[in-house]
Amino acid sequence: MSQEQDKIFFxxxxxxxxxxxxxxxxxxxxxxxVTNEGENAKTNVNTISVAELTxxxxxxAVAGKESENTIVQNEIVADASAxxxxxxxxxxxxxxxxxxxxxxxxxxxxxxxxxxxxxGPRIKKGTDVLYANAINGYTGELGMMPAKGGNPxxxxxxxxxxxxxxxxxxx
Numbered sequence: 172m173s174q175e176q177d178k179i180f181f182x183x184x185x186x187x188x189x190x191x192x193x194x195x196x197x198x199x200x201x202x203x204x205v206t207n208e209g210e211n212a213k214t215n216v217n218t219i220s221v222a223e224l225t226x227x228x229x230x231x232a233v234a235g236k237e238s239e240n241t242i243v244q245n246e247i248v249a250d251a252s253a254x255x256x257x258x259x260x261x262x263x264x265x266x267x268x269x270x271x272x273x274x275x276x277x278x279x280x281x282x283x284x285x286x287x288x289x290x291g292p293r294i295k296k297g298t299d300v301l302y303a304n305a306i307n308g309y310t311g312e313l314g315m316m317p318a319k320g321g322n323p324x325x326x327x328x329x330x331x332x333x334x335x336x337x338x339x340x341x342x
């Protein structure tokens with residue numbers, strides 16, 4: 172009887188391993204089709220080099236020492252205010268505010284751009300209140316907003332432009 176139980180065990184174990192192997196192959200084929208990495212996609216060679224993909228985005232700057240290879244990022248909102256460029260409300264929003272006000276998973280705690288039901292009562296309080304809350308910070312029932320969205324380098328005008336952009340997306 173022991174040999175018969177062993178045969179049953181090995182047969183079931185072999186079938187289980189075969190099933191797992193078949194599932195792995197099926198998942199691989201499905202993933203390959205979904206990501207479009209099949210034979211057709213392999214013929215399209217990406218022209219971006221590895222060096223370009225892995226180049227550094229910045230360097231360490233030591234006070235008092237100048238570097239020949241200074242890399243400046245154009246996307247940082249604080250740098251634009253330092254050189255006197257005017258920043259649109261949309262670029263301030265996309266550079267900073269979207270990190271909280273653009274994440275749908277945070278909608279229960281943070282008002283999302285375009286949500287008329289949530290922004291309507293806030294807008295009715297007036298733009299001056301919205302400006303003050305955005306510039307000075309705000310602590311409410313659901314949470315808090317840091318002053319200037321956590322970027323003290325933003326000017327009041329840039330924060331107001333971002334608030335105006337958010338309001339324009341609701342109306």
